[in-house]
Amino acid sequence: MLMIHAWHQAQGNKRHKVLIPDTAHGTNPATAALCGYEVVPIASDGVLSAEAVAAAMDNDVAALMVTNPNTLGLFESNIREICELVHSRGGLVYCDGANLNALLGICRPGDLGIDVMHFNLHKTFATPHGGGGPGAGPVGVTAELEPFLPLPIIVKEGETYRLDSDRPESVGRLRAFASQFGILIRAHAYVLSMGAQGLKKATELAVLNANYVRARLEGSYHLPYKERSLHEVIFSDIDLPNNCHTLDVAKRLLDYGFHPPTIYFPLVVQGALMIEPTETESQLALDEFCDALLAIAEEAKTHPELLHQAPVNARTRRLDETLAARKPKLRWVRREA
Numbered sequence: 001m002l003m004i005h006a007w008h009q010a011q012g013n014k015r016h017k018v019l020i021p022d023t024a025h026g027t028n029p030a031t032a033a034l035c036g037y038e039v040v041p042i043a044s045d046g047v048l049s050a051e052a053v054a055a056a057m058d059n060d061v062a063a064l065m066v067t068n069p070n071t072l073g074l075f076e077s078n079i080r081e082i083c084e085l086v087h088s089r090g091g092l093v094y095c096d097g098a099n100l101n102a103l104l105g106i107c108r109p110g111d112l113g114i115d116v117m118h119f120n121l122h123k124t125f126a127t128p129h130g131g132g133g134p135g136a137g138p139v140g141v142t143a144e145l146e147p148f149l150p151l152p153i154i155v156k157e158g159e160t161y162r163l164d165s166d167r168p169e170s171v172g173r174l175r176a177f178a179s180q181f182g183i184l185i186r187a188h189a190y191v192l193s194m195g196a197q198g199l200k201k202a203t204e205l206a207v208l209n210a211n212y213v214r215a216r217l218e219g220s221y222h223l224p225y226k227e228r229s230l231h232e233v234i235f236s237d238i239d240l241p242n243n244c245h246t247l248d249v250a251k252r253l254l255d256y257g258f259h260p261p262t263i264y265f266p267l268v269v270q271g272a273l274m275i276e277p278t279e280t281e282s283q284l285a286l287d288e289f290c291d292a293l294l295a296i297a298e299e300a301k302t303h304p305e306l307l308h309q310a311p312v313n314a315r316t317r318r319l320d321e322t323l324a325a326r327k328p329k330l331r332w333v334r335r336e337a
């Protein structure tokens with residue numbers, strides 16, 4: 001976002017707004033706001049329409065921030081038209097790369113019209129999503145934005161490399177240039193060992209796995225968006241009976257021995273249950289997971305108290321999640337008998 005800001009300044013433009021669809025992760029508006037932009041939410045109803053972007057696009061919009069596929073697991077099918085529209089009115093397009101697992105080896109974001117994109121290495125490149133960090137997010141840009149890259153950049157000269165800080169248009173030095181170095185090395189090793197075909201295969205398996213889960217659970221859990229989903233599938237709790245909600249399903253999954261997936265995100269889906277199995281799960285593991293969720297859907301009808309009381313097999317029962325987030329206990333303390 002700083003590069004986008006610097007690019008506009010170099011053109012003599014002062015633009016103040018960033019458009020962000022309502023499906024976006026909270027980190028998107030947070031990033032735009034931290035860089036001093038006013039965030040303009042765009043209603044999307046699944047995928048973003050060019051009309052909705054056109055209606056909000058004016059001479060004060062610096063950029064559109066999108067995630068593709070979006071957080072509903074849906075490919076933003078109007079993306080090229082939308083990028084052309086934003087460009088034609090002097091804006092740039094930023095892509096949140098959190099869902100690259102669905103596109104890697106299949107399509108190139110630059111071809112879609114994206115100007116800047118970060119890569120969540122800890123998601124797409126070798127660390128299971130949800131692993132809790134650490135993470136690293138290198139950023140790719142078009143040639144037009146290249147002069148604005150942060151300092152220093154690495155320049156290859158013959159067989160050696162050097163750091164170049166003599167770049168007057170750069171946004172300057174960021175706080176942690178080397179970032180989480182171990183994650184960068186791990187991602188690099190992963191890319192080299194997988195090769196282009198291997199990376200493509202991982203994408204295909206991630207999409208296949210999510211659609212396998214979708215096929216097994218559709219009918220037992222409400223699917224709010226019927227369009228073809230990619231690497232993740234999102235259910236809602238609106239059909240669950242007996243006052244059972246997504247939180248109850250997630251807690252009951254603990255009793256079945258599964259770490260629950262992301263819940264209550266994206267915000268546009270009521271009681272969202274977001275399942276992103278990634279490429280690494282075997283069919284056996286997916287079946288066990290789906291069997292548990294199917295059993296829980298049945299329990300919601302016949303023994304809802306099992307969901308309301310869950311977890312009963314875990315070491316601790318339900319926590320005060322607000323307190324846990326606000327005042328986390330980060331050190332293990334032995335309980336007195």
Ligand SMILES: Cc1ncc(COP(=O)(O)O)c(C=O)c1O
Pocket residue numbers: 024025027067071096098099120135
């Ligand atoms: C679309 C999207 N953007 C951003 C994030 C935040 O990513 P990170 O955990 O790397 O900060 C997530 C997290 O899952 C996400 O789904």
